[in-house]
Amino acid sequence: MGNALFIVWRESAEAMLVVGILYAWLKRRPDASIGMRYLWGGVAAGIGLALTLALVMLGVASVLSDQGLEYFQLAMMLIAAGLIVQMVFWMRRHGRTFRKELEAGVQAKAAAANWWGMLAVVAIAVGRESAETVVFLYGLSAEQQGIARLLVVVPIGLALAFLTFWALQQGGRFLTWRTFFRVSEILLLLLAGGLLVAGLEKSIGLGLVPPLVDPLWDSTRVLDDSGRLGGLVAALTGYRARPALLPLIALLAYWIIVSLSLRRRT
């Protein structure tokens, strides 16, 4: 039971991070009501995406071929990574220049451009991992006493996800705006780096790019990426116990480019 709950919580962590941070950020903006519409629109689109993907994975719907699904998942990972980075840059720029833009009257136009980007990033963050949760829960229901377990796991799982969301909001309330924003930025950038690594590993798995050297080292004894904690760290940061050279180079390049560009902008 604890196992099932952990899986549900872990799979929702990424979505909660993205939705929770955006929600806390939007609430402080004067045009929050418009933003919230796009945020919840993204959540709804994400749920639709999750259900569709789950049906494809279970072989019920054949919108995509087997190989097509793999490429679609790969595209989702890389697009999500790109959109999250963009979101961080956008939030930083917008947080700083908001008052000036409002006075100049360019606010509405500038913001409208990225509301759709926000909707897309939320939809992918919610849909990507939730699809697996849906399939997992479907599987649970087919097991012995599955329905009874489902009736326990689903409400508690939802409560845990909500608790994560709530904790993020509390963070936004108790920390200074500056600190909360800094921490959020780092969490989002770590997540995007994790998605980049996952995307490249999928590309290696599909034979699209060479791993170069694989594995480069083995730190399984320090932190096993197949374990509970290690698996979570791996998903949210791109950590690997036995990394291949190519994703490692990409992750390093990513951090150099992102930190240099962010520094230049402040």
Next chain:
Amino acid sequence: MFASLRFETASWMNVRTLALLAALLTTLPAFAQDAAVYTIVARDGKLEPAVIEVPAGKRFKLEVSNDGKTPIEFESKDLKQEKVVAPGAKATFTINALKPGQYKFFDEFHEATAKGMIVVK
């Protein structure tokens, strides 16, 4: 909707992402011929065999067949593979030549009991 997917900052990032994506999607996956096939059978929380021996330096195929009643998610960070396999379905993974060592795999939906490894010699 996509026409309005414009961002006022860091548009070079967009271009880079799209270029990378295009490059990835146009490269055709290398097709393995005459690769040895190893089969793993999943059955509601069990993976059999739990240990598979494979020669080093040779590309091979891994066929994961889900004979159970519940879906599985075959995952291996070491082998860079992750895939949901529906009950009654089969998934084939092409694995590039490996260095000697142990490569773990597991079923994420039954991670307490369904584990195994590929031993490359």
